[in-house]
Amino acid sequence: MSSPSRMPAAQRQSVRPAAIVYPLGLWVAMAALAVANGIFRETVIIPQVGAYSGHLISTALLVVAILALSAGYFAYTTIDYVRTELLLVGMIWVLLTVGFEFLVGYLEGIPVSETVAQYDVLGGQVWIVVPLSLLVAPLLFGTYFGRT
Numbered sequence: 001m002s003s004p005s006r007m008p009a010a011q012r013q014s015v016r017p018a019a020i021v022y023p024l025g026l027w028v029a030m031a032a033l034a035v036a037n038g039i040f041r042e043t044v045i046i047p048q049v050g051a052y053s054g055h056l057i058s059t060a061l062l063v064v065a066i067l068a069l070s071a072g073y074f075a076y077t078t079i080d081y082v083r084t085e086l087l088l089v090g091m092i093w094v095l096l097t098v099g100f101e102f103l104v105g106y107l108e109g110i111p112v113s114e115t116v117a118q119y120d121v122l123g124g125q126v127w128i129v130v131p132l133s134l135l136v137a138p139l140l141f142g143t144y145f146g147r148t
Contacts, residue, residue, distance in 0.1 A: 019085040020092065023138065026073050027093050030066055030134075031100060037062045052124070059126050063133045070137035074145045086142040093134040 037058055046054035081089075105115040118127040 015082075015085050015088060019079055019081055020089060022077070022079065023073065023089045024092070024096075026069060027096055030069055030093075031097070033065050033069070034062055034097075034130075037065070056126060059130060063129055066130070066133050067137055067141075071141045071145075074138070074141035081138075081142045083139070083143075086138040089138040089142075090135040093138070094131045097131055097134055 040061075041054050041058035045057050048054075049057065101118075102112070102115055105112070117123065118125050121128055
């Protein structure tokens with residue numbers, strides 16, 4: 001019988017550390033890109049188009065970047081993922097992102113209620129699409145590029 005690392009993806013039962021660790025490096029790159037996007041939003045976009053439009057444009061740019069980086073990673077990785085690993089990667093990316101948001105907000109003295117308000121879709125906020133894209137990107141591109 002083959003070792004678990006050499007078994008076809010469909011036959012493995014456990015989550016392998018490499019399947020989680022390598023995408024964490026990608027998340028770090030996405031986090032750095034998100035910070036750069038925020039700086040760009042505040043210094044360039046908002047002065048040109050206003051706060052709400054700037055928020056929409058910045059969010060769209062970040063979602064496109066997340067999807068492009070995720071597609072690139074899953075297109076070229078040599079790791080064959082199982083569906084559980086892809087879902088776990090997406091959940092970890094979301095938890096890290098939301099945790100990072102609240103930590104930065106805390107360090108900047110932003111009330112938790114203001115950070116939570118960013119998720120108020122009925123209030124016109126669209127930020128929720130960022131964590132949703134982080135959640136679905138691994139499963140979408142891992143499956144599309146045949147990494148399952």
